[in-house]
Amino acid sequence: MKGRVGINSPFFIFKYSIMAVLKFDDVPFEEVHPGLKRKILHTNELMTVLLDFSDGPWEHPEPVHSHVHEQTSYIASGEVIFICEGEEPQHLKQGDLFAVPSGIPHSIQLLSEKARLIDSFTPLRNDFLK
Numbered sequence: 001m002k003g004r005v006g007i008n009s010p011f012f013i014f015k016y017s018i019m020a021v022l023k024f025d026d027v028p029f030e031e032v033h034p035g036l037k038r039k040i041l042h043t044n045e046l047m048t049v050l051l052d053f054s055d056g057p058w059e060h061p062e063p064v065h066s067h068v069h070e071q072t073s074y075i076a077s078g079e080v081i082f083i084c085e086g087e088e089p090q091h092l093k094q095g096d097l098f099a100v101p102s103g104i105p106h107s108i109q110l111l112s113e114k115a116r117l118i119d120s121f122t123p124l125r126n127d128f129l130k
Helices: none
Strands: 031-033 036-042 048-052 071-079 077-086 091-095 097-099 106-110 115-122
Touching: 071 077, 077 097, 077 115
Parallel strands: none
Antiparallel strands: 031 036, 036 048, 048 115, 071 097, 071 115, 077 091, 077 106
């Protein structure tokens, strides 16, 4: 499975049977759709997803969505507007973070040509592993 490292992955490296390592150059990206690719690392309860966006800037935000997973996101590069139900939109840039509680509708709008976000989810996003 491209872009994924987990317990059953050939890229999953064991050390004392509890540590997972994703070496950036060793694991290929998984293309989600044109303009978005990702790499995934996970344990049984926690998932980290590196997302590279390359189709910006966007005129409009992505469609609002929600999920049962708690989420944190780190803006590693680029700029986005973070939209979360009940809150004012936030202009975020490299080094900024946001968090989304379970079940809360949210979205982003890419302001820069490219951006890299690092998302963490708990529990696992099994829909990302299919």
